[in-house]
Amino acid sequence: MSRQIGEVILDLKQVSLSFGGVKALTDISFDVREHEIRAIIGPNGAGKSSMLNVINGVYRPQLGEIILRGQHFSKMNPYKAAKAGISRTFQNIALFKGMNVIDNLMTGRNLKIRSNLIQQAFWWGAARREELAHRAKVEEVIDFLEIQHIRKTPVGRLPYGLQKRVDLGRALAMEPSILLLDEPMAGMNVEEKQDMCRFILDVNDQFGTTIVLIEHDMAVVMDISDRVVVLDYGKKIGDGEPDAVRANPDVISAYLGASH
Amino acid sequence: MLYRENGQFKTSYAADQQIFPIAQDRWAIIGILVFAFVAVPLLVDEYLFRAILIPFLILSLAALGVNILVGYCGQITLGAGAFMAIGAYAAYNFHIRIEGMPLLVSLLLGGFTTAVVGIFFGIPSLRVRGLYLAVATLAAQFFTDWVFLRIPWFTDNSSSGSVSVSNLHVMGWQINNPVSKYLFCLGFLTIFALLAKNMTRSAIGRQWMAIRDMDVAAEVIGIRPLFAKLSAFAVSSFFIGTAGALWGFVHLASWEPAAFSVDRSFQLLFMVIIGGLGSIMGSFFGAAFIVILPIALNQILPVVGDLTGIEISTAGISHAELIIFGGLIVFFLIKEPHGIARLWSTGKEKLRLWPFPH
Numbered sequence: 001m002s003r004q005i006g007e008v009i010l011d012l013k014q015v016s017l018s019f020g021g022v023k024a025l026t027d028i029s030f031d032v033r034e035h036e037i038r039a040i041i042g043p044n045g046a047g048k049s050s051m052l053n054v055i056n057g058v059y060r061p062q063l064g065e066i067i068l069r070g071q072h073f074s075k076m077n078p079y080k081a082a083k084a085g086i087s088r089t090f091q092n093i094a095l096f097k098g099m100n101v102i103d104n105l106m107t108g109r110n111l112k113i114r115s116n117l118i119q120q121a122f123w124w125g126a127a128r129r130e131e132l133a134h135r136a137k138v139e140e141v142i143d144f145l146e147i148q149h150i151r152k153t154p155v156g157r158l159p160y161g162l163q164k165r166v167d168l169g170r171a172l173a174m175e176p177s178i179l180l181l182d183e184p185m186a187g188m189n190v191e192e193k194q195d196m197c198r199f200i201l202d203v204n205d206q207f208g209t210t211i212v213l214i215e216h217d218m219a220v221v222m223d224i225s226d227r228v229v230v231l232d233y234g235k236k237i238g239d240g241e242p243d244a245v246r247a248n249p250d251v252i253s254a255y256l257g258a259s260h
Numbered sequence: 261m262l263y264r265e266n267g268q269f270k271t272s273y274a275a276d277q278q279i280f281p282i283a284q285d286r287w288a289i290i291g292i293l294v295f296a297f298v299a300v301p302l303l304v305d306e307y308l309f310r311a312i313l314i315p316f317l318i319l320s321l322a323a324l325g326v327n328i329l330v331g332y333c334g335q336i337t338l339g340a341g342a343f344m345a346i347g348a349y350a351a352y353n354f355h356i357r358i359e360g361m362p363l364l365v366s367l368l369l370g371g372f373t374t375a376v377v378g379i380f381f382g383i384p385s386l387r388v389r390g391l392y393l394a395v396a397t398l399a400a401q402f403f404t405d406w407v408f409l410r411i412p413w414f415t416d417n418s419s420s421g422s423v424s425v426s427n428l429h430v431m432g433w434q435i436n437n438p439v440s441k442y443l444f445c446l447g448f449l450t451i452f453a454l455l456a457k458n459m460t461r462s463a464i465g466r467q468w469m470a471i472r473d474m475d476v477a478a479e480v481i482g483i484r485p486l487f488a489k490l491s492a493f494a495v496s497s498f499f500i501g502t503a504g505a506l507w508g509f510v511h512l513a514s515w516e517p518a519a520f521s522v523d524r525s526f527q528l529l530f531m532v533i534i535g536g537l538g539s540i541m542g543s544f545f546g547a548a549f550i551v552i553l554p555i556a557l558n559q560i561l562p563v564v565g566d567l568t569g570i571e572i573s574t575a576g577i578s579h580a581e582l583i584i585f586g587g588l589i590v591f592f593l594i595k596e597p598h599g600i601a602r603l604w605s606t607g608k609e610k611l612r613l614w615p616f617p618h
Binding site: 097 | 273274276277455458459461462463464465466467469470472473474476477478479480481482483484491495538
C-alpha cells in the first residue's frame with residue numbers, strides 16, 4: 001500500500017508552557033498531517049518531551065491551543081486525548097510492571113470496553129464476549145510485534161528492548177489515529193533499533209497511523225520521518241523536510257555550536 | 261498423575277482465559293471444594309469450627325476485600341476494621357428495623373452500605389497516597405468507633421453499644437449450630453472469591469492494577485483514576501462490610517464496637533501482606549496463617565515445654581506465642597516479601613519441571 005499524506009490532522013498554535021519561572025516551551029506552532037511521520041528533535045532540555053505531554057494533555061499549556069481534526073482544545077487532558085485517538089509511549093518505559101504482556105496490552109483496549117462492573121464480576125454476557133474479542137485484537141498486535149513467546153511473562157522480568165516493544169504494543173492496542181513516540185530507540189543496540197524502525201514504518205504503512213516521534217538518533221530521524229520540527233531552549237528553530245532542516249544554519253549551530 | 265501441562269493445548273482464547281488453565285489445578289480445586297463442603301462437616305468437631313474454621317472463612321472474605329484495595333489497586337487502608345463494623349451494624353439495623361427482612365438481604369445490604377461509606381472515605385485517595393492515605397483511612401476507624409458508641413440509634417439504644425441477633429435462618433434453613441454456620445460462611449466465601457477472581461481478570465481489575473503500577477500511564481491510556489480508585493474502594497468495602505456482617509451475625513451473634521477495633525484493621529492488612537498482595541489465593545493463605553498460627557502455637561508450646569522439661573507458665577506461653585508469631589512475620593517478610601502466594605507459585609513452577617529441572 002502506498003500511503004498518502006493527507007490534510008492537517010493536528011495543529012498546535014502558539015503553545016507556551018512554563019513551570020514557575022522556567023519556560024519549557026515558548027510560542028511554538030506546528031502542524032501534523034494525516035499519515036505522516038513527524039519528528040521532533042532538539043538537544044537535551046529543548047522541550048521535546050514537554051511538547052508531547054502538551055499534545056496528550058499531561059501538561060496544560062498556559063497559552064495556545066490544540067486543534068485536533070478541526071476541534072479546538074484549549075484544555076486537553078489525558079482522558080480526552082485518549083478518547084480522541086491519541087496514544088503514546090514513554091521515554092522511561094511506563095509499563096504496568098506487575099502485569100503480564102497480555103494484560104498490559106489489554107489495558108490498551110480499556111476505552112473500548114462497554115460491559116459494566118456487575119457483568120464483569122459474573123464474567124457473563126457482554127463482559128465475556130468482550131474479553132474474548134479484545135483478546136483476539138491483542139493477539140494481532142502480539143503477532144505484529146513478534147512477541148508471542150513472552151505473552152504471559154510479567155513485563156518486569158523482560159529485558160529493556162522487549163519492554164520498549166511491549167510499550168509500543170500497548171499504544172497500538174488502542175488502535176490510535178495518532179501515535180506519539182517518546183524516544184522509542186533510546187538505549188537500544190543497532191539491531192534493536194532496526195527492528196523498532198521497521199515496526200514504526202510498518203505501523204505507519206499498514207494502519208495509516210500518524211506518528212509524532214522524538215528521537216536523538218539523527219540517522220534514524222532523517223531516514224524515516226517526512227517532516228522534522230527542531231526545538232532548542234523551548235523555541236522552534238526549524239521546521240521542514242529532513243534535508244531542509246539539515247541545511248538550516250540555526251539547527252547546525254544548536255547542535256554543533258556556532259562560532260561567535 | 262504428575263503436575264504437568266504437557267499435551268494440554270489451548271485452541272481457543274476462552275480455554276486460555278479460564279481461571280485455572282491447567283487441568284490438574286481444576287481437579288484440585290474441585291477436590292478441595294468437595295472436601296470443604298462435604299467431608300469437613302462430617303469429620304470436624306465443634307471446637308475447630310468455632311475457633312478456627314469459621315473465623316478463617318470470614319476473615320478470608322475480609323482479606324479478599326482488603327487485597328482488592330491494597331493489593332490490586334495499590335491504595336493502602338487502615339480502615340478495614342471500621343468497614344467491618346459498618347457492615348455489621350448496618351446489617352443489624354436493616355435486620356431489626358424492617359419486619360421480616362431475610363437474613364441474606366440484610367447481610368448484603370450491610371455490604372452495600374459499607375460500599376457507599378467506603379466510597380466516601382476513598383475520596384482522599386484522589387489527592388493523597390501511601391502513608392498519608394493510610395492516615396486518612398485511619399480516620400474511618402476512629403469515626404466509626406465514635407459513632408457506634410455515642411449515637412444510640414445505630415445500636416438500637418443499647419447503652420453499651422452491644423447488640424445481638426438470634427434465630428438466623430435462610431429459607432427455612434436454621435443457622436444455629438457450628439456446622440450450618442460453617443457451611444453458610446463457606447458458601448459466601450466461595451461465591452465472593454469467584455466474583456473477586458472474575459473482577460481481577462477482567463477490565464476493571466486491569467484498571468485497578470494499572471493505577472497501582474503506573475498511574476500516569478494509566479491515565480494516558482484512558483483509564484479514569486477517579487472511577488478506578490473509587491470502584492476499588494466500593495468493591496473492597498462491599499466485601500469487607502459483608503464479612504463484618506457475617507462476623508457479627510454468624511460468628512459472634514452478639515457484639516460491641518470493640519469487636520472491630522483498629523487491631524482488626526492491622527490484622528487484615530498483615531494477612532494480605534503475608535499472604536501475598538495482588539493475589540486471590542494469597543488472601544486465603546494470609547488468613548490461614550494469622551488465624552491458625554497463634555492457636556497452633558498455643559497447642560504446641562506446652563507440649564514442647566513438657567518434652568524439654570522446662571516449666572512454662574500460662575502467661576509465659578501467651579507471651580512466647582506473641583514473640584514467635586512476630587518473629588515468623590518478620591522472617592517471612594525478609595525471605596519472601598511477596599508473600600506466601602509467591603512461594604506457592606514458585607513451588608508450582610518447580611513442580612512442573614520436577615524431577616528434571618533442566
